Amino acid sequence: MANKYTKIGDLLAVARKEQEKSIKESSEATKIMPKYIEALEAGDPTQLPSIPYFQLFARSYSQYLGIDPAILEEIEAVNGETAGILAGGEGDEDDGENEIDSSSSNQTKGFIKTLAYIIGIIVLIFAAFMVYNLIVKDKQADPSGTEIETAASGTGANIDSHDSAEIQDYIVTPYEPPEKLDLHLRARQDVWVVVASDGDTVMNRQLAAGEERRWQAEYRFMLTIGISTAVELTLNGTRLAPLAERAQTIAGLEINQVNYRNFYPSTDTEEEPSPSREIPVHPRFGTADTTGEETGDGH
Secondary structure, three states: OHHHHHHHHHHHHHHHHHOOOOHHHHHHHHOOOHHHHHHHHHOOHHHOOOHHHHHHHHHHHHHHOOOOHHHHHHHHHHOOOOOOOOOOOOOHHHHHHHHHHHHHHHHHHHHHHHHHHHHHHHHHHHHHHHHHHHHHHHHHOOOOOOOEEOOOOOOOOEEOOOOOOOOOOOOOOOOOOOOOEEEEEEEOOOEEEEEEEOOEEEEEEEEOOOOEEEEEEOOEEEEEEOOHHHEEEEEOOEEOOOOOOOOOOEEEEEEEOOOHHHHOOOOOOOOOOOOOOOOOOOOOOOOOOOOOOOOOOOO
């Protein structure tokens, strides 16, 4: 463990000195306290609030110095650690994070399969349309004067080839993309948050208690949150259920057009919650909502 952090610290310290940047200058640019920068370069995670904070700060600091974050992940992998934006905790917390990563991977695979299925249907419809047009044109161009079957009637009636036949074109309904995902985040306490919208990082810093942010995405959001209970999330006007049953680090959580209803509060009971009633906690993070309906409390 110590060897990994020492290598990361040495890499950061050498890069800063080669660029002739002071710790004070780096602190002002990255908004990371000088004592934390010193702890990063010393490879000492005990001087930060937690190991996840060390890893988050290290990645932000490396980006400022022009170091590819992938190099830090390689160092973690060589030292027997699982690479990732956040990979900390022990015991039950590891199990929770592994479950989140597995759920995110399964959701991504499901999204890809659904997209491939839709594309396949569109290709088949287009191919059938082209074959249909070719057959109709061949029959209409036959100079022998034989009778052809009308495709429009579907009754088996025949007409003379010299008469004009009205052929109804097959109309393919154009694909309409879903509405954008609208995510609102409010910090209940000081917390580090990383948000990516459709693959682009739109936030990577610490929020103070009471701060609010809002983003939109065409297809998906990827979230990394230092403390799960420190934020309140609202998606498309609906307050989301707590991300975990207790305070823990959330790493690489994906909310997309396919799975976003899974994060809505459970609607197992027929009673409609009042505005003052707290959103119930999901029995287990990542469990699909069996009803697939939004809650009616307006949060």
